[in-house]
Amino acid sequence: METQKFNVLSPDGFPITPEPFPSEQAARDFIPLWCSRYEEQGFYSAVGGHIPLDELPDELRIVTCD
DSSP states (O other), rough: OOOOOEEEEEESSSSSSSSSSSHHHHHHHHHHHHHHHHTTTEEEEEEEEEEEEETHHHHEEEEEOO
């Protein structure tokens, strides 16, 4: 039986890493690191507009891989 893997989707619906995470906790642990990439510009630029960094983690979705 294959172990379930997880992706984190950006606000635009794309995975934030090329490979899925081995656990949901690993995905959750990576979110602050990924969000920190946008500290210099102060926001994430999404299709729908700018997302403030303090709101960005709430805009990400953790999903199971098929």
